Amino acid sequence: MSEFRNMKELYIEEFKKFESSLNGESSAPVHKLRKEAIANFSGLDFPDTKNEEWKYTSIAPLLKYNFKPSYEKKNIAKENLEKFLFDRHEYNLLVFVNGHFDEKLSSVKNLPGGVIAGSLTTAIRENSPVIKEHFGKYADHKNQIFTALSTAYVKDGAFVYVPDGKIAEDPIHILFLTDTGSEQILSQPRNLFVVGKNSVVTIIEHYSAVTPGIYFTNAVTEIFAGENSAVDHIKLQEESKKAFHIARMEVDQERASNFSSHAISLGAELSRNDYNTRFNNEGGECTLNGLFLLEGSQHFDVHTLIDHAKPHCSSHEHYKGILDDKSRGVFNGKVIVRKDAQKTNAFQENNNIILSDEALVNTKPQLEIFADDVKCSHGATIGQLDKDSMFYLKSRGISEEAARTILIHAFASDVILSIKVKAVKDYIEEILSKRFNN
Amino acid sequence: MLLEIKNLHANIEGREILKGIDLKVNSGEVHAIMGPNGSGKSTLAQVLAGREEYKVTQGEVFYNGKNLLELAPEDRAREGLFLAFQYPVEIPGVSNTNLLKTALNEIRKYNGLEELDAMEFLALIKQKMKLVDLDQSLLSRSVNEGFSGGEKKRNEIFQMAVLEPKLSILDETDSGLDIDALRIVANGVNKLKSKDNATIVVTHYQRLLNYIIPDFVHVLYNGKIVKSGGKKLALELEEKGYDWVKEEKEYA
Numbered sequence A: 001m002s003e004f005r006n007m008k009e010l011y012i013e014e015f016k017k018f019e020s021s022l023n024g025e026s027s028a029p030v031h032k033l034r035k036e037a038i039a040n041f042s043g044l045d046f047p048d049t050k051n052e053e054w055k056y057t058s059i060a061p062l063l064k065y066n067f068k069p070s071y072e073k074k075n076i077a078k079e080n081l082e083k084f085l086f087d088r089h090e091y092n093l094l095v096f097v098n099g100h101f102d103e104k105l106s107s108v109k110n111l112p113g114g115v116i117a118g119s120l121t122t123a124i125r126e127n128s129p130v131i132k133e134h135f136g137k138y139a140d141h142k143n144q145i146f147t148a149l150s151t152a153y154v155k156d157g158a159f160v161y162v163p164d165g166k167i168a169e170d171p172i173h174i175l176f177l178t179d180t181g182s183e184q185i186l187s188q189p190r191n192l193f194v195v196g197k198n199s200v201v202t203i204i205e206h207y208s209a210v211t212p213g214i215y216f217t218n219a220v221t222e223i224f225a226g227e228n229s230a231v232d233h234i235k236l237q238e239e240s241k242k243a244f245h246i247a248r249m250e251v252d253q254e255r256a257s258n259f260s261s262h263a264i265s266l267g268a269e270l271s272r273n274d275y276n277t278r279f280n281n282e283g284g285e286c287t288l289n290g291l292f293l294l295e296g297s298q299h300f301d302v303h304t305l306i307d308h309a310k311p312h313c314s315s316h317e318h319y320k321g322i323l324d325d326k327s328r329g330v331f332n333g334k335v336i337v338r339k340d341a342q343k344t345n346a347f348q349e350n351n352n353i354i355l356s357d358e359a360l361v362n363t364k365p366q367l368e369i370f371a372d373d374v375k376c377s378h379g380a381t382i383g384q385l386d387k388d389s390m391f392y393l394k395s396r397g398i399s400e401e402a403a404r405t406i407l408i409h410a411f412a413s414d415v416i417l418s419i420k421v422k423a424v425k426d427y428i429e430e431i432l433s434k435r436f437n438n
Numbered sequence B: 001m002l003l004e005i006k007n008l009h010a011n012i013e014g015r016e017i018l019k020g021i022d023l024k025v026n027s028g029e030v031h032a033i034m035g036p037n038g039s040g041k042s043t044l045a046q047v048l049a050g051r052e053e054y055k056v057t058q059g060e061v062f063y064n065g066k067n068l069l070e071l072a073p074e075d076r077a078r079e080g081l082f083l084a085f086q087y088p089v090e091i092p093g094v095s096n097t098n099l100l101k102t103a104l105n106e107i108r109k110y111n112g113l114e115e116l117d118a119m120e121f122l123a124l125i126k127q128k129m130k131l132v133d134l135d136q137s138l139l140s141r142s143v144n145e146g147f148s149g150g151e152k153k154r155n156e157i158f159q160m161a162v163l164e165p166k167l168s169i170l171d172e173t174d175s176g177l178d179i180d181a182l183r184i185v186a187n188g189v190n191k192l193k194s195k196d197n198a199t200i201v202v203t204h205y206q207r208l209l210n211y212i213i214p215d216f217v218h219v220l221y222n223g224k225i226v227k228s229g230g231k232k233l234a235l236e237l238e239e240k241g242y243d244w245v246k247e248e249k250e251y252a
């Protein structure tokens, strides 16, 4: 066993090793970005709780480990995949193991011509103009240390490109699996989804582990929703209960585009999610829905920002939390309506249910409005399962446990029902039933 | 005897509401409990159904040979006790059908019966829906959510029809109903009546008792049953008001 190292020093030093593992690829334009990012990384500090944005989330537990960047592909058996698949909907499946694309386990069967669903490595190697135009443009690495780390070590991740006027009927299921073995791994999937004018696509980011271990996923996803496109994004985070999950999603919305996000978070000991969307032009619609289900000593933090930079856009955000045991949840949702963004519609809500005396949630919905002709509302609730409803169900012969399950389902139902892919909905319903049925 | 209440005292948040209730109900009987606002009628109903917020401080309740107060609320229901709530709760996200199916199958399981499959269940509820003239569309909706007052009350009777209890306690099921709805509800209750079950009708008004004919009428006042009699008592109360009973009680 090697000695414990300071995390920042470790990754600065490790960068040379990473560079040499790249072989010829270090001549690609992306490498310039990597070098900038590592320089930035050296200048930044990991946030502590004095930082307003990290007030309720301490990453001290994360910094106690020396997670090893994984440079090599790891082979896993196909049988490992089965339990992560939704029904028969894997016409398009991309599998990543420890952050690296596994072509053998992946299959893309039903996408319209011209649509690309594959690995970022390939897109970089092939000098794709899409990379040149979009990569690194939305997730700025200058002020955010985890994005700097991701950008410095960028190697692989999911790459989806839907050219103008293409309708992808079947969802693209992207499975990020971590297989830790004896080492504590750092896996950094870096995803780019670019959707052209008038195009439609559904993308599922699905995070999980082959074996329950301690590891660190640092994921960055950039999404470009072109004019009049419809992008449906589902994120299902069921990492190992001992894992760390830091994720950022940046969404850029063009005129009249429709973006919806459904983020279901079940796993990880500590997770922090930053989801930011921007309306770059008029007529856009954005939905951010989320459900977090916490138990044990899990800590979950979601920070969202919806930037109404232009007029005539609507956003709808609804996050729900269910917290048991000693878990802790943090919701921080900001909606900015800029001066020019007249006729904005913004709705934001966060509801939480606490199932034990020791669980805790901090919720902060925020509206910053600089325009005057807008319709905005926000709110938050924290409560327990309704006693009257419990008694009503029990008085009909339903057991305490079944009544709890029914009410928890009911609480979560509107977020789950807003997911349009039925197989995914069923998969999540089943997880919920199993979790509360004993 | 189906139900025997002996000297029942109960309080909530330290305040005594029931102050020594005695009541006996046999199978085949209909009992009406009347009384002014706040006299403790709903408290009695809730205590019998097992609401934990109410603390029983004295007395005993036997139901069908069992010590009722020792049973959990769900077991009371499984033993055939049913409460139609004065204020049925709205439960968003839980469909009426789902609630009923879960309830019915838990009750059947408890009683050693096979669970009904989806088809059998559907056939059963179709038949029972007719009894209370309930609109089919209410079934798939969330429990009581957005239901009118009358729909909520009919939904309670519908649940009762499906669960087929031995002892039904109807807490003000008549209040707020128009004359048609009242007739429908009463009709439903009458059709479900048999020599093997019993009904306790809690009401303010004698109106309902024109349709559901009680064998006994009891007046609950200030946490006690102060007068019992036949169905004529209800008419007398209607005529003279509760003050008459109160005075009689105070002079006694």
Ligand SMILES: Nc1ncnc2c1ncn2[C@@H]1O[C@H](COP(=O)(O)OP(=O)(O)OP(=O)(O)O)[C@@H](O)[C@H]1O
Pocket (backbone or CB within 6 Å): B012, B013, B017, B035, B036, B037, B038, B039, B040, B041, B042, B043, B044, B086, B172, B204
């Ligand atoms: N949860 C509670 N907390 C405090 N007091 C209560 C509670 N529930 C009932 N009470 C009190 O107990 C008394 C009896 O109430 P109860 O609801 O049993 O009366 P009721 O006879 O059913 O009246 P109504 O005819 O209005 O339905 C009232 O004074 C009421 O205020």
Ligand SMILES: [Mg+2]
Pocket (backbone or CB within 6 Å): B041, B042, B043, B086, B171, B172
């Ligand atoms: Mg009452």
